[in-house]
Amino acid sequence: MYPESIQKLIELLSKFPGIGPRQAARFAFFLFKENHGFVEELRTALKELQDRVAVCDVCFRTMEQEEGGQRLCSFCRDARRDRSLIAVVEKESDMSNMEKTGAYHGLYHVLSGVISPLDMDSPKKIRLRELYERAERMLVGGEPCEVILATNSTTEGDTTALYIERILSPLKDTHPSLKITRLGRGLSLGSELEYIDEITIKNALSNRK
Amino acid sequence: MYPESIQKLIELLSKFPGIGPRQAARFAFFLFKENHGFVEELRTALKELQDRVAVCDVCFRTMEQEEGGQRLCSFCRDARRDRSLIAVVEKESDMSNMEKTGAYHGLYHVLSGVISPLDMDSPKKIRLRELYERAERMLVGGEPCEVILATNSTTEGDTTALYIERILSPLKDTHPSLKITRLGRGLSLGSELEYIDEITIKNALSNRK
Amino acid sequence: MYPESIQKLIELLSKFPGIGPRQAARFAFFLFKENHGFVEELRTALKELQDRVAVCDVCFRTMEQEEGGQRLCSFCRDARRDRSLIAVVEKESDMSNMEKTGAYHGLYHVLSGVISPLDMDSPKKIRLRELYERAERMLVGGEPCEVILATNSTTEGDTTALYIERILSPLKDTHPSLKITRLGRGLSLGSELEYIDEITIKNALSNRK
């Protein structure tokens, strides 16, 4: 229907998360109508994404790549952040939402995925071993360490949190100072008792204070 | 447009909560098409609502009216329920949702409304004085007492909870055994960090455990 | 959970179209909280619905019942309406929406239901025979007659329209003045070509003018 070059572009754009062929077509025609400069900028930005973005060796946040040596992101280098706290998040955008609250001053650990009960290989795909080693390093070094499991309150998020707890618990035996916590459960902003689910009510009751 | 008798019925039905004139019209024509027996049953049920339903003198749940004496609902009479716990709810349907969890075994206090920041008279319209007196009676009698503020996590629910805390705090001075708690705040079931509001994230962080 | 009298009322209210048990409970507590007078008014209105509302003998609109003789609604008696036009509608609320346009000045025929492909008996449940006889009476009497099939543009509405056309077509053989028409098909207000279905586009193309 559309010319081959546009068809090809639609195909690629419809692989973007949450984008179907219809919206991909709208993107393609938007790009065609936009001036030459915009498309050039976009191509350059894609190139720089590949050439210049790396992940932090410690927490796996994205960062601008630098020459030589160990790569450490701005948080991991920032002496004012509380180095004893590690919030484990599923993905970087979760972290950015926690930052916006201004209420968290610790460090992060980006898993880059979750454990899916249906995908036996999923534990290998996310940064679990790196988390274990990072906590161990701290404990052996005599540093205090609280791992905050900040995964989503979904089946996958809960599975992931449970899995991590299981993995880290041996460390707890040898290093009783290790704390493993989870984000509090209860009523979120705007919850009405008439409509919320029973599990949330149970959590809200047992976490009352 | 419609005959007067139907128009009058539509008018009354459109006062039902959440019902506009269009759905009220649908109700009216549904009732007209239903057989005679259904409408008679409905009229009888409305009569019995007026003649036979009362509220418990202690917790203000609805109950079947009985002859003579003090009116006590089945919960308030039930020796197996934990009499030291009073969950303060905005309305009876909130209570029924807590019951479904099977996790709560105390008593209730139905406020029958909330305090609205915009309605100066709203504190007088809900059962606050009765709550104060109920708690005082228990404390004076030497009974333990925890008041659980189980209002919604909305502006009005929070205002109401704050107001109740302020009212009950003098009792706390004289009876340090009085506990006033609130339902826990944090991630509700299904919450995703990428989408939830900052206040909920803050609550989830400070209530982590 | 709730007292028996409230439970019974909830049960009846949850038979209202589109109403589940939760909203029915909200209705019941709303009625309990409303003053005595409102519930009495509602009971009276329900009584009058039964005692005073009838349907027109000709078009089956609802009307206030009158003593003796043939029942004729205000439209069927109104000499200024175009008596040669009969708009066949599924239900009375469809009719009221057509009236609001101010663009139709003919009469109506309320089927009081549709023909469902899954319910073999549905043709007997709606006023088809009455429509046939009404059209025949007019034609035999030498009156002009256009039957406008104003059913919904849904599977059931289309099935019903097709069925009526089949039933009336023998009349057309003997009375060529009989016209049978259907509401126009095409773009409805706000339709965007990018989103609408193919059948609507086809209709819009073949009905272009």
Added chain:
Amino acid sequence: MYPESIQKLIELLSKFPGIGPRQAARFAFFLFKENHGFVEELRTALKELQDRVAVCDVCFRTMEQEEGGQRLCSFCRDARRDRSLIAVVEKESDMSNMEKTGAYHGLYHVLSGVISPLDMDSPKKIRLRELYERAERMLVGGEPCEVILATNSTTEGDTTALYIERILSPLKDTHPSLKITRLGRGLSLGSELEYIDEITIKNALSNRK
């Protein structure tokens, strides 16, 4: 918050139609996680969009660019299509939806925009003059010509159609064979009389047949 190269990409992606900063961030991280090959393919496709896609000189559909001479798209070259019909569409994706019906065999004219009542310059931004000249050329050449105004049934679509009618009407005086039509208005698939707007009911009544 995010590294500069990612921030820049998010900024560009959030200019895509219907995309806010949050979804743009999701796109950016998706692209970062995808393998190198995918981003390369996307960059190539963007390049080819610029280098190889042109628009047809006659109907302004996009087409693969060719060397030399007049550019004619596959439809404009296709002898089997009815050359007397020109469907004027707002944008190319509208056209592709009409093609899917298989009910249209004429040619198109892509306006590449609409006339907005709020933008005085909008008539100059779309291909109106080209439409006039195309129709005139056909009529002078003795060819039959029907211009089908296939704009959306929205305020802007209707304004655009009215404007085009006004522009083409002088041609009609000199060439009475010119037909200007609009897509039919009425019930679209699934319309229910109880819910649709009055204008659609009016159109459906006056277009009944």
